[in-house]
Amino acid sequence: MRILIVEDSTILRNSLAQGLREAGYAVDAVADGKRGLLHAQTTDYDVIVLDWMLPEMDGLTVLRRIRERDIPSSVIMLTAKDTTEDKVEGLMGGADDYLVKPFAFAELLARIKSLARRRHGQRASIVRVGPLSLDTSSKTATVSARGSGTTLVDLTPREYALLEYLLLNSGKPVSRAELEEHLYDDQSHVFSNAIDSAIAALRRKLDAAGCPPLIRTRRKIGYVLQENAL
Amino acid sequence: MTSIRRRTSILVASSLAVVLALGGLVLFLVVRTALTRQFDDGLAARAGALQSLVRFDAGQIELDIAGEVMPRYQPGAEAELFIVWVRSKAGWDIVERSESLADDRALKWSERRPQTAGFEDLALPDGRPGRALTVEFVPSPENEAGFEHEADSASKAPDTEHNVLNPAALVPPVRVLVAQSREPFEASLAAIGMSIIGVGLVLVLAGVGATSWAVRRGTRPLANLSREVAALGPGTLDRRVNTEQLPSELAVVAERLNALLGRLSEAFARERRFTSAASHELRTPIAELRMLLEVGLSQPRSAQRWERTAREGMSVLERAQQLCEALLQLSRTEVAHTGDRGDDCCDLAVVLRDQSARAVVRMAADPTAIQLEAPHSLLASAEAAAAASIVRNLFDNALQHGDVDAAHPVICRASCDETTVVVTISNQAPDLSADDADRLFEPFWQKEPSREGDGGFGLGLAVSRALAEAADGHLDAALTGGRLVVTLQLPRWSE
Numbered sequence: 016m017r018i019l020i021v022e023d024s025t026i027l028r029n030s031l032a033q034g035l036r037e038a039g040y041a042v043d044a045v046a047d048g049k050r051g052l053l054h055a056q057t058t059d060y061d062v063i064v065l066d067w068m069l070p071e072m073d074g075l076t077v078l079r080r081i082r083e084r085d086i087p088s089s090v091i092m093l094t095a096k097d098t099t100e101d102k103v104e105g106l107m108g109g110a111d112d113y114l115v116k117p118f119a120f121a122e123l124l125a126r127i128k129s130l131a132r133r134r135h136g137q138r139a140s141i142v143r144v145g146p147l148s149l150d151t152s153s154k155t156a157t158v159s160a161r162g163s164g165t166t167l168v169d170l171t172p173r174e175y176a177l178l179e180y181l182l183l184n185s186g187k188p189v190s191r192a193e194l195e196e197h198l199y200d201d202q203s204h205v206f207s208n209a210i211d212s213a214i215a216a217l218r219r220k221l222d223a224a225g226c227p228p229l230i231r232t233r234r235k236i237g238y239v240l241q242e243n244a245l
Numbered sequence: 246m247t248s249i250r251r252r253t254s255i256l257v258a259s260s261l262a263v264v265l266a267l268g269g270l271v272l273f274l275v276v277r278t279a280l281t282r283q284f285d286d287g288l289a290a291r292a293g294a295l296q297s298l299v300r301f302d303a304g305q306i307e308l309d310i311a312g313e314v315m316p317r318y319q320p321g322a323e324a325e326l327f328i329v330w331v332r333s334k335a336g337w338d339i340v341e342r343s344e345s346l347a348d349d350r351a352l353k354w355s356e357r358r359p360q361t362a363g364f365e366d367l368a369l370p371d372g373r374p375g376r377a378l379t380v381e382f383v384p385s386p387e388n389e390a391g392f393e394h395e396a397d398s399a400s401k402a403p404d405t406e407h408n409v410l411n412p413a414a415l416v417p418p419v420r421v422l423v424a425q426s427r428e429p430f431e432a433s434l435a436a437i438g439m440s441i442i443g444v445g446l447v448l449v450l451a452g453v454g455a456t457s458w459a460v461r462r463g464t465r466p467l468a469n470l471s472r473e474v475a476a477l478g479p480g481t482l483d484r485r486v487n488t489e490q491l492p493s494e495l496a497v498v499a500e501r502l503n504a505l506l507g508r509l510s511e512a513f514a515r516e517r518r519f520t521s522a523a524s525h526e527l528r529t530p531i532a533e534l535r536m537l538l539e540v541g542l543s544q545p546r547s548a549q550r551w552e553r554t555a556r557e558g559m560s561v562l563e564r565a566q567q568l569c570e571a572l573l574q575l576s577r578t579e580v581a582h583t584g585d586r587g588d589d590c591c592d593l594a595v596v597l598r599d600q601s602a603r604a605v606v607r608m609a610a611d612p613t614a615i616q617l618e619a620p621h622s623l624l625a626s627a628e629a630a631a632a633a634s635i636v637r638n639l640f641d642n643a644l645q646h647g648d649v650d651a652a653h654p655v656i657c658r659a660s661c662d663e664t665t666v667v668v669t670i671s672n673q674a675p676d677l678s679a680d681d682a683d684r685l686f687e688p689f690w691q692k693e694p695s696r697e698g699d700g701g702f703g704l705g706l707a708v709s710r711a712l713a714e715a716a717d718g719h720l721d722a723a724l725t726g727g728r729l730v731v732t733l734q735l736p737r738w739s740e
Contacts, residue, residue: 026533026557034540068525095528098521117532120539 016131016176017058017197020044021051021077022066022093031064034120035127039154039172041200048072055081059196060088061131064123067094067105075108082109089130091123128152135183142182145242147226149182160225168224173198174217177210181230181240190237214238250464254457261452269445276437284430285364288378291317292423295327299340299384301416306331306384308341318343325425326351326369330359332417340419346370359420369426377424383416466491470499482510515687522689523572526702530565534558571704575688578711589716590738591629593666594619596636597659604640614644616653623659624738625666627716632735635712635720638705639670639731646729647672666735674729682724685731686710 018040022028025046032044043058045051048069055063055077063081067074078090091112092105102113111133112126128151132138140152146159154175156168170178176198181189191210198213199205206212218230230240300309308329317325324345330337337359346355354370362381369375461468473486485506486499541554601615608614625632640655647654651673659668676692684690691703706720713720718735 024529024533026561027529027536030533030536030540034536034543037540037544095525095532096521097524097528116528117535120536120543 016061016127016179017041017043017200018127019051019054019058019060019063019088021046021048021054021063021069021074023047023069024066031120031123035124036200038124039176040127041176041198041203043200046070048074048077052077052080055086055088056084059193061134061197062127063088063090064093064127065090065110067092067096067101075105078105078108078110087134089134091126091130093118093123125152132183137183142179142185144182144185144240145227145229147182147221147229149179151179154179158221158224158226163225166224168220168226170217170220173213174220177213178217178240181238185240188233188236188239194237249467250460253464254453254460257456257460258449258453261456262449265445265448265452269441273438273441277434280430280434280437284376284425284427285378288364288376288423288425289380291325291327291425292378292380292421295329295421295423296380296382296384299329299382299419299421301384301386304415306340306417306419315343318345320345320347323426323429325423326355327424328355328359328422330420330422332419337420359422362420366427367424369424374427374431375424376427376430377422379420379422381418381420383418386416466495470495474502477506479513482506482513518690519688522687522703526568526689527565530561530568533561537561568702571702571708575704575708575711578708578715589626589628591625591627591632592622593625593627593632593636593668593735594621594623594659596629596632597623597657597668600633600636600640601657604637604644608641608644610644610649610654613653614647614649615640615655615657617657617659619657619659619668620661623661623666625716625735626738627718627735631712631716635709635733636668638709639733642705643670643672643729643731646674648675661737664737666737668733668735669730670733671725671728671730673727674724675727677724677729679724682722682729685722685729686720 016039018035020028020031020035020042022031022044023046028044028046032042035042043054043060045054046069049071051063051065051069051074052072054060065074065077069077074092074094078092081088081090089111090109091114092110093114093116094101094105095116096102096105097115102115105113111130114123114126128140132140132142132151137151140150142149142151148157148159149155150157154172156170156175156178158166158168160166177194180194180197194210195205199209214230214232218228221229229242230238232238295308298309300307302309306329318327324343326343326345327341328339328343328346329341331340332338339355342355346352348370351370360377360379362379364376364378366374366376470486470491473484477484485503488496488499488503491499537554537558541551546554597617597619601617604610605612605614640657643655655670655672657668657670659666661667681692686706686709687703688707689703706722710720713733713735716735718733720731720733722729722731724730
C-alpha cells in the first residue's frame with residue numbers, strides 16, 4: 016500500500032511517515048498543497064493523508080482538484096479544525112474520512128487500513144483466497160492445510176505488502192509497474208528485478224507453509240493471485 | 246411580569262371606571278336634587294292651596310272647603326295629609342286636619358307640636374317615610390264689614406285697644422303642615438340610581454373591552470417588536486428586526502438595535518475565528534508531540550534516535566511556549582487599555598530610526614530597504630517600549646512581504662499636527678486583497694496558512710493594534726495602488 020502525506024508541519028510529517036513506513040506502507044510526504052496535488056496526479060496512492068491548512072494551496076482545494084480529476088485514492092483529512100461545519104465541509108468536499116488533531120497514531124492507522132480495504136472492495140479485515148488468509152489488522156498471513164492445522168507464514172514487511180496487494184486484487188492481473196508503484200515510495204531504490212525476487216521469495220514461504228501455488232505469472236503482463244493457479 | 250398592554254389596559258379601564266362612577270354619582274345627586282325640588286314644589290303648591298282656603302271669619306280661623314271632598318287627603322294607601330293650627334294663648338290649636346288622619350294612630354300623630362316653617366323628613370302615622378312642609382301665615386280677614394264688626398265688639402274689651410288700632414293684628418297666625426309619603430319619590434330615585442349603576446356597569450364593561458382592543462391594536466407594533474427581539478439569540482445574530490411596519494418611535498429603537506446586532510454579530514464572528522484559530526494553533530504542537538512520542542514508542546529505538554526525538558519535542562515545546570506568550574501578551578495588552586497615560590512620552594522619530602536600523606539587520610535586508618522620512622523629533626504620548634514594539638512589528642511585516650527588487654521595499658513617513666503624530670509604513674503587497682487588509686489585525690490571520698517558514702503566529706499586528714489602542718491611538722491598514730499602507734496614529738505629547 017502506498018500512502019501520500021501532505022502536511023506542512025515538518026515534525027508531524029516526518030513522524031507520520033516514519034510510523035507508517037514502520038507499519039509496512041510505502042509513504043511519500045510533501046509539505047505544501049501544490050506538490051501534494053502533483054503527487055496525487057502522478058502516482059496511484061491507496062490513501063492520501065491531507066492536512067487542511069497548507070501553504071501554496073489549502074487542503075480543501077487540493078481535495079476538490081483530486082475529485083475533479085477522478086483520482087480514485089481515498090483521502091483522509093487531517094486537521095485541527097474541529098467544528099461540525101468544518102467536518103461537513105471536508106466530507107462534502109470529497110474526503111473519505113476526517114481526523115481531528117491531536118489524534119492517536121493507532122486510530123489513524125486503523126482508518127488508513129479501513130480506507131485501503133474499502134478501496135479494493137473489501138470490508139472485512141481478513142481476506143481469504145483458498146487456504147491462504149491475510150489479517151490486515153494484525154498484518155499476519157496464515158495457511159490452513161488439511162490435517163496439519165493453521166500455519167503462520169513468516170513474512171517481511173515488504174513481502175506482506177506484496178501479498179496484501181495481490182490478495183486485495185485477487186483474480187486480477189497486476190503488472191510489475193503497478194506493484195512497484197504501490198510497494199515502493201520515492202525514497203526506495205528499486206532494482207529492475209526487485210518485484211520478481213520478492214514474488215519468488217513469497218512463493219517459497221507460502222509453499223513451505225503448505226500452501227498450494229496461488230500466484231501465477233502472466234507473461235509480459237505481471238502476476239495474478241487466484242485459486243487453482245496452475 | 247406585567248406587560249405594557251396589560252398595565253395600560255388596567256390603568257385606562259380603572260380611570261374609565263372611576264370617571265364613570267364619579268359621573269354617575271354626580272348625575273344621581275343632580276337628579277335627586279331636581280326630584281326633591283320637584284317634590285318640595287308639589288308640597289308647597291299643596292300648602293299654598295290650603296293656605297288660600299284658610300279664612301278668618303267671625304273671629305274664627307276656618308278652612309273654607311265648603312264641604313268639598315279632597316280626594317288627595319282621603320284615607321288610603323297613597324293618602325296625603327295636612328293639619329292646620331292656629332295660634333292661641335295655650336299654644337297651637339288644631340283647626341282642621343285631613344280625613345287621612347282619622348284613625349286613632351293618626352289622631353295621636355297629629356297631636357304633635359307644629360314645627361317652625363320649612364321642610365322636614367318625618368315618619369308618617371302609618372310608619373312610611375314622608376316629607377312635610379310647614380308654612381306659617383296670617384290669614385286675611387273674610388270681609389271688611391265683618392272685621393269691623395268684630396273690631397267694634399272687640400273694642401269694647403279693655404285689653405283690645407291695640408287691636409282696635411290695628412285690626413289685622415287681631416288675626417292669629419296659622420300654621421299649615423302638608424305631608425306626603427316619600428315612598429314613590431324614593432322608589433323613583435332608587436330606580437334612577439339603579440339605572441345609573443346599570444348603565445355605568447355596562448359602560449365600564451364596554452370601556453374595558455374597547456380599551457383592551459384599542460390598547461392591543463395600539464401596542465401591536467410593540468408586541469411584534471418584542472416577539473422579534475425575544476427570538477434573537479447567539480445563534481440568530483444574522484437576523485434583523487423588521488423596521489418597515491414600525492411606528493416612528495419604535496423604528497428608532499429597532500434601527501439602533503439592528504446596528505447593535507450587527508456589531509455584536511461581527512464581534513461574535515471575530516471571537517469565533519479567534520477561538521478557532523487559537524485552538525487550531527494550540528492543537529498543532531500537541532499533535533506533533535503526541536505523534537513524536539507515539540511513533541517513537543511504537544518500536545525499540547536507539548539512544549541516538551531518542552535524543553533526536555527529544556530535541557524535536559523541545560522545539561515543539563518552545564514554539565508552543567512562544568505561542569502562549571504571544572497570546573498572553575495580546576490578552577494583557579487588551580486588558581491594559583485603561584488608566585492615565587498622561588506622563589508617558591517618547592520620541593517617535595528616534596524610535597523609528599532605531600527600529601528601522603534593527604529591522605534591516607534582523608531581517609537580513611538591504612541597508613536601504615527602508616526609506617525613512619521623519620522630522621528630527623516627534624514627541625508622542627505613549628510608552629517608549631510599546632511604541633518600539635509596534636514599530637518593530639510593522640517594519641518586520643513590511644520587510645517580510647515587501648518587494649525586495651524595489652529600490653526601497655518599505656517607505657516610512659512620519660509627521661504630526663496639533664494633536665496627533667502620524668506614521669505610515671507602506672510596502673508592495675500584490676497578493677493582498679482589500680478584504681485581506683481588513684483582516685490583517687485579526688489574531689492568527691495569515692495569508693499563507695502555514696506553520697513553517699517565518700515561524701510567526703499571525704499575532705504581531707493584533708498585538709500592535711492593542712498596544713496602539715492602549716495608548717489612545719489607532720492602527721489601521723488600507724490597500725492603495727497595490728501597496729499596503731499601515732497607518733499608526735498616536736496622541737501628540739504636550740507638557
